[in-house]
Amino acid sequence: MNETRAPITLYTYAMSPFSAKVHCFLLYKQLDFECFYINPLHVKRDLPVGRQIPVVTIGDESRGDSTPIGLWLDERFPDGPRLLPESGAERDLLLKLDDWISQRLIPASFRFFPGPGLDKYRNGWKLGSVMGQTAEGGLPWLMRAGWPALVTRVGFVKRLVAQADDGLPVAESKRKLYDTFCGHLEGGPFLCGRDAPSMPDLAAYPQFTLYWAHGFHGGRDILDYPEIMGWLERMKPYVSGEPPLIPRGVGKHELPG
Ligand SMILES: N[C@@H](CCC(=O)N[C@@H](CS)C(=O)NCC(=O)O)C(=O)O
Numbered sequence: 001m002n003e004t005r006a007p008i009t010l011y012t013y014a015m016s017p018f019s020a021k022v023h024c025f026l027l028y029k030q031l032d033f034e035c036f037y038i039n040p041l042h043v044k045r046d047l048p049v050g051r052q053i054p055v056v057t058i059g060d061e062s063r064g065d066s067t068p069i070g071l072w073l074d075e076r077f078p079d080g081p082r083l084l085p086e087s088g089a090e091r092d093l094l095l096k097l098d099d100w101i102s103q104r105l106i107p108a109s110f111r112f113f114p115g116p117g118l119d120k121y122r123n124g125w126k127l128g129s130v131m132g133q134t135a136e137g138g139l140p141w142l143m144r145a146g147w148p149a150l151v152t153r154v155g156f157v158k159r160l161v162a163q164a165d166d167g168l169p170v171a172e173s174k175r176k177l178y179d180t181f182c183g184h185l186e187g188g189p190f191l192c193g194r195d196a197p198s199m200p201d202l203a204a205y206p207q208f209t210l211y212w213a214h215g216f217h218g219g220r221d222i223l224d225y226p227e228i229m230g231w232l233e234r235m236k237p238y239v240s241g242e243p244p245l246i247p248r249g250v251g252k253h254e255l256p257g
Pocket residue numbers: 016017018019051052053054064065066067102156
C-alpha cells in the first residue's frame with residue numbers, strides 16, 4: 001500500500017490537551033487527516049485501541065499516546081517537515097522538553113481550567129458545551145449541565161490536577177509556569193532557541209490557545225506575556241491547516257497572532 005495514501009484518522013476530544021498536541025503534529029507535517037470526535041459515553045465502542053485518547057490510525061494500524069504517536073509519524077512520514085531531528089543531542093533535549101510539557105504544562109492546564117471558585121462553573125459549562133457540540137452523537141443535556149461537577153470526579157482528571165498541584169494558588173502557579181516556559185524559549189523564535197518549531201512547540205501551542213479560542217475565563221492571561229504572544233504568532237502559520245484545531249462554528253475567538 002502507498003504509505004502517503006493510507007487514510008489517517010485522529011481520535012480526539014475537542015478540548016483534550018493531549019489530543020490537540022497530536023492534532024498540531026499532523027497539521028505541522030501537512031498530512032491529510034480527519035478527526036473523529038469521540039463520545040465519552042462510547043469510548044469502548046469507538047476507540048480503535050486502548051481507553052485513552054489521542055489515538056491515530058494510519059490505514060489499518062492504530063497507536064495511542066501523544067509522544068510515541070509523534071515519533072511514529074516522523075518514522076512513517078520522514079520526507080515532510082520533521083517533529084524532531086533524526087538523532088543527536090538536540091533530539092534528546094527536545095524530547096526532554098516535550099516531557100516537561102506532558103508532565104508539567106499539560107497537567108497544569110487541568111488545574112487552571114476550569115479552575116477554582118466561580119470559574120469551576122463558568123468554564124466547566126463551556127467545556128461541557130464544546131464536548132456536547134463536537135462528540136459523535138452529542139451528549140444528553142443533563143450531562144452537559146452537570147459537566148462542572150462531573151469533570152472534577154473523573155479519575156484521570158483528578159490524577160492530573162494532583163500532579164499539577166505545586167501548593168501555590170492558581171494565579172501564582174500559572175505565573176511561575178509561564179515564566180519557566182518563556183525561559184525555555186531561550187530568546188529564540190522557537191523553543192530551545194531554534195529557528196523552526198519542533199515537537200515541544202507543537203505540544204505546547206494548544207495549551208495556551210485552546211482556552212483563549214473557547215473564551216475560557218483566565219484564557220487571556222497570556223496577554224501579560226509578550227514573549228508567549230510573539231511565539232504564538234510565529235507558530236500560527238504552522239498549525240493553520242485543515243481540519244482546524246478549533247472545530248468550525250465551535251470556537252468563540254480567533255486564535256491569537
Ligand atoms: N500519556 C497520554 C495521556 C492521554 C490522556 O490522559 N488522555 C485523556 C484525555 S485528555 C484520556 O483519554 N483519559 C481517559 C482515561 O485515562 O481513562 C498521552 O500523552 O497521550
